[in-house]
Structure formats: structure tokens, C-alpha cells
Amino acid sequence: MPGHIRSVCVVWVVFVCLMFCSRLTTVGAAPPCTNAQAGCHVLSLANLFDRVIQHSARMHGISNDLHSEFELYFLPSKNQIGRVSRNCHTSSILTPNGKENAQRMAREELTEVILKLLVAWRDPLSHFHQSMARHHDFNNFSSNKSLEISDMVHELQKGVQKMVEKMQMLGIMSNSVSSLASPEALLESDSAEWRLMKNYDLLYCFRRDSNKVQNYLKILKCRIVPEYGC
């Protein structure tokens, strides 16, 4: 009997060790480190960048789909660009409008712009989803996307913040810009503007801004960690 119990214990120990080791080796399964926890799997900066860029690409794709669907069903006349009465509520954020401008901008500023954009879109998108849900002719597929997009923006913002922390830890980025720590503070003054925009304008503006975020992130990556995929 004791021999049997011992063998069972050995099997259990081995099993637990295997589970633990597999957990350690799998990159994706490891939880991200928050507050410098000990023992968690630390991602490399390049890996972080890749994740963030993939996320932003997906976000931009969904925003593009939403916009085109909206345009198809609620077709205000063909091209609404000329008729946009108001600029997007994010127009106040100074963003570089070209490649050279973006490359000339400092990393910290560029990162700050990204974060500002992401923060600015969290509330309007959730509102958009709620307003869209009331329309019955908005099919479920798009409704799911609109729900998804607001979460996505939030996740992306957190991811970029983590990345900034890592860069600051590695010394790539200076700690001078204080707004990076809490970008939510930027929104206080602009909170009411987006409510006046129509849904279509929201989607149009969001699509543009998601493209901006994607581009800026890619430029940052190819400037800081150009090893993979530049």
C-alpha cells in the first residue's frame, strides 16, 4: 500500500511540474506582468509592439467594415466628406499628417498622440453602440462589431500604456511626458463635443483615427525595434 501511494504521489508531482513548465514556456498563456510581479512571463518589446500593431490593425479593419456597412444601409448620399459640418472631435489633437512629419516627431510625442486618440474614442464608441442597438435595421453582425470595437479600443489603450512603461523601463523613452501616465485627464474638456455628431460622422471619424493610430504605431515600431516585419 505505501508503495502504491508513493507512486501516485510521484505521478502527481510529475504532472504538476509538467503543467508548471508548460505554463512557463507558453508565451501566450502567461499573464502580463502588472506592477512588476515576480515570476510572471515578461514579454520582449518587439513582441509587445507586434501585439499592439496587430490589435490596431484589427481595430482599423472593424472600423472600416462598420463604416462601409453604415454607408451602404444608411446611405446618406454618396460622399459625405464634403458635407461634414463639423470636424471630428479629435481634430483638436495635433496629429502629424504625413510621413515626414510623423518621422520627425519625437517618440514620446508620437506615443502621446496615440494615447490621446485612443482615450478620446472610448466613450463615443460605447455610446454609438447603444444608439445603434435601438435601430432594428442594423443587422446583428454590425451590432456585434460595434460592441466589439469599444472594448477593442480600451484594450489597445492599455496595451500601449504597457508598452510605454516598458520603453521607459528600458530607457528608450524618457519619463518627461507626464500625461502618459493618465491620459484620461485630457478628456475632461472635450467630453460633450462628440454627442453632437451624427453616427455616420462618428464612424467616419473613427475610421480615420484608427488608421492614424495604426500608422503611428507602425512608424514607432520600425523606428525603435526594426527587426521584424519592417
Place this chain on the structure above:
Amino acid sequence: MATSSSSSSFSSSSCNILLLLFISSLDWLSPPGSAFLIDQDHMTSSAPLEPHFTECISRDQETFRCWWSPGTFQNLSSPGALRVFYLRKDSPTSEWKECPEYVHSTRECFFDINHTSIWIPYCMQLRSQNITYFNEEDCFTVENIVRPDPPVSLNWTLLNISPSGVSYDVMVSWEPPPSADVEAGWMRIEYEIQYRERNTTNWEALEIQPHTQQTIYGLHIGREYEVHIRCRMQAFTKFGEFSESIFIQGTEIPIKESTVPLTVVLIFGIVGILILIMLIVISQQHRLMMVLLPPVPVPKIKGIDSELLKKGKLDDLNFILSGGGMGGLPTYLPDFYQDEPWVEFIEVDAEDTDGEVKEDNRDSDTQRLLGLPELVSHHMNIGCSNSISFPDGDSGRASCYDPDMPEQDTLMLMATLLPGQPDNDEASLEVLATERNERPLIQTQNEGPQTWVNTDFYAQVSNVMPSGGVVLSPGQQLRIQESISATEEEKKGKESEDCKEAEEQKQKDLQFHLLVVDPEGKGYTTESNVRQISTPPSYQTIHPQPEETKPAATTEDNPSPYILPESPHSPFFAPVADYTVVQELDSHHSLLLNPPPRQSPPPCLPQHPLKTPMPVGYITPDLLGNISQ
């Protein structure tokens, strides 16, 4: 993606259908010369076309161009009649500006990098002298009008061919367009490959993906394929132009197949060689075994089962050896003297033997002749010369003095074998009938214990008693253990060898008596020294003939083979002559043999004082007649 969602929406509700109708109606309400941003296939051709912009394209997201056409207003087609103005809506206070760079040849307005801003709406306007042609739909943002250039450096490599040789896979690789700044990450491009067979019309499109290589599966051998690629920005809809086509030809490529037969041939060759070696080994197994493990010589008699020898069934053995049962081994005697054709064997007729002997039909001839009971178990050391074992190639006569033969059975065996020869076997056989008057000698022979040797085949007659008995000598030196009075021995052999033999014969002390009973003289009798164990009776039984032999002393000169007389010697080993010369034949057809002389033989004297040398040879009946007189 838009088309799929549209198809799914049609099935949802009737409101969608109504909306669609409304949308389509709205389409028809669009003014002519509508904006290039949305592809318009249906345009009313009746109304005159205003000057309009046909297309604005950016290739690298850093610059862009716009093309216009005058429409049906041909008077405005001349360069400079129409001017392009644009509005960049980056602030509410922006103004219309004129095109920074005209290319009149192609009616194109080029915006360089300084005048290009991304994510900022642009609106285009055409102005003639006094009329402004503006369409609200001609507003765009630059990222939406990007159509990347096609990829460059297309090439393909063969991945593999299916085992059936019907289809193959190809890996196509290319480079991104040089105008697109992919390294900086400014543009993220997706590629779409399309291929078709050479002379068909339908292109097959593969899945859009952002990598610069892709595999095409399932191409057929023997057909030529055409492949081209186009790009677009990720998450955008506008594709660039197609690249130049490359052609893929899947011919029979036996490269891989050529290696396969080579390995197969090698394997088969090696297997074949191995099989050949195995066959050789198996077929030549016996020779190899002979080389590797040479056979150990064993005593062997042709025709006799070695088991008999082991078991010591002497009776059976004797029976066989004697040729009994007609299934015996009759062929020894001729085999033994193959090279001496003049030698013949005298067959001893069993009927002539003594009555006592007749009872023992199974006994050896010698026994029958001598009337001696079979004697067993005498220690005899039989040398090589004693063993007239029948010439058998397999038997090993390794040594004349075989130390392995002390056993009684083997000794008996050897005893049964013909004692025949002295050390030199080449002496011719001589049979001579002589007279002997050595009774006393004979009687002395009876004294000591004597070993009985079964000499069935032939025995050397050493002496003939006056009574008619024949003395057989085994011709061996070592056979004798007992003291036996030396008897004269006659040694066959040539003159030259007799010297040696004489000395050897001194050692021998054997004498046997044998009565040769066959008067016909077909062959010759060989003498053998038969030892008598029991004394007189063995001796006495051999006298079937009237013993009126003439005294041996009176020897006649007969043309008989030469005999070397010898004086017997030493108590143990009397020199034994295997054969003797038949001197004469008496009236009763008994052979008279020369008695051996009593005296010690003169050293190396070839001549016996009593005897004259006689030619060695076969006795013809004429001679025999002479002998017998």
C-alpha cells in the same frame, strides 16, 4: 466583405428591400459626372458631360495625382482652358488653391509631398473662364485613394511533384513595390495572386495575404500557367494594378525520380551479392568445413559400420569380414592388391577343413583351417604392419604404432585383420611348399601362451610341418607377448630388403601353422602367424592331409621365389615372414613350404645355404607342375 454582408441583409426583412429600392433610386438621381470616388457604371449618356475629374490616385501615400476630362465641352479641351483648384480642409478658414503642378499632356494635376496631407479631406474643383464645375463628391482623404504599385521581381520555384506525377506545387515569391515605403511601416500592403491556364479567360484568385511569397497548389504537369499579382493597403478596398505576368511551365522533371532508382539499384545489388555469397558458402560447405575443421582420423573399414567396432561385437564383425552371409565384403582382397594383378587369392574351401572346424561355419577360414577355437582377448600390440586394413582412403593410418589401440576389442579387431605384412609391404607374395621337419619346433611353439589371431583373409605361411601342417606367421613384431620359441620365418621380399628384415625378424617369435588345403593353387596363400593359445589341439587340427611331407631339409631347387631364411629369435618376437615360398607340391596336393632355417641368419647374407634364390613371381601351373614334380 461588403457584398457578403449585403447578401445576408437581403434575407433579413422587407424594410431592407425597401431601403434598397430607395438607395437605387437615389443612385439614379446622382448628377452626371459624378465623383470618381465611387465607381459609377451607369451614367446617363444623353446629358452633356461637364468637365470633371476622372480619377485621383496616390501610389505611395505621400503624393497623389488627379486627372480630369473636359467632357463633351470640347472647346475647353485645350490646355489652360480649365484650371484645377483644390481645398484642403484642415481648418475652417481654408481656401481654394490652384493645382501646384500641371501636366497638360495627360491632363493631370500632381500634388507633391509638400502639398499632400494624409487624413485631411481634399476637395477638387475645375474652373473655366467664368464657370466653376464643382462636385461635392470629389472630396477625399488621401489614404482612401491609395492604390499601390504592383510588386516586382516575380519568380517561382518548384516545391514538389505528386507521386503520381500528375500535379505539382509551386512557390511564387516577389518583392514589394519600390514606391511603397514598407520598411518604415508607412504602408502595410496585402497581395493577391491570380493565376490561370495559358489560353483560358478565367483567373483564379488566392487568398489575400500580407507576405511576399505564396504557394500555388495543384498545378497540372504539361500545362502552362500565367500568374500575376496586385496589391492594396491593408483594411482598404482599392487595389493597385496587376503586375506583369510570369509563366509557369510544369514539364516532366525527372530529377527526383532519377535518385530513387539509383538507391533501389544499389539496394538490389547489395542484396544480390549477399545472396550469391550465401549460395557459394552453402554449396561449398563441405569444402569449407574441410578447410576449417579437418576431419579427425578414425579407424574405418570400408563397408563396416563403425558402430560394430564400438560395441565390440566381434562375432558379427568376424562374420562380416569373412564375407559371410554372402553380404559381406568380398572385395577386399582384390582392392588390396590392385597394383599387383598377378596376385591371386586362394579361396579356402570350407569343406576341406576338419570336421571339427566344420561345425563352426562362422569362424574364420584360419580358424577352420587350423581348427583353433576362437581366442579372445589377448593383448596384442599390433603395429602398423599388422594391419592389412583394406585400403580405404578415409581410414587414417596415421601412425603405425597407434597408441590408441590398447583396447581388447580393437586388438581383436586388429587380430582379425590380416596380419599380412611385415614392415615393407612390397614384398611379393610367395608361396612355396616346403617341407619342414620341425616338429620339435612346432611343439615348442605350443608351450607358451599364444595369441590367437583370426586371420581370415590371408595368412602368411611361415612353415610347413612335416606332418602337413602349415605354420602361419603373422609377420608382426609386436604381436607377440608370450615367449614362443622362435620359429623360422620366411620373409617375403626382395633380396635387398632382407637384411633389415632379418634383423627385425629376429625379434619376432611367432609361428603359426597353417595347412594350406587348396591344392588347386589358384592363388597363393598368404601366411600369417597364427598364434596358438591352446597348444596342441589347435595345432593338431590342422592336419587334414597326410603328413608326408618331405623333409624340409631337402630342398629342391625350384623355380620358386626367393626366400630369405631366417633364424628365429628372441623369445618374444620372432621374426615373422608373411609369406613363404611354395617349394613343391606333394602328391597329395599339399604345398610344401620352405622351412625357415634354424640358425641365425647370416648377416646380410642373401643366400641361404640350403636354399637357392628363387624367382619371385606368380606361379604358373607349369611351375607348379615343376614344383610338384
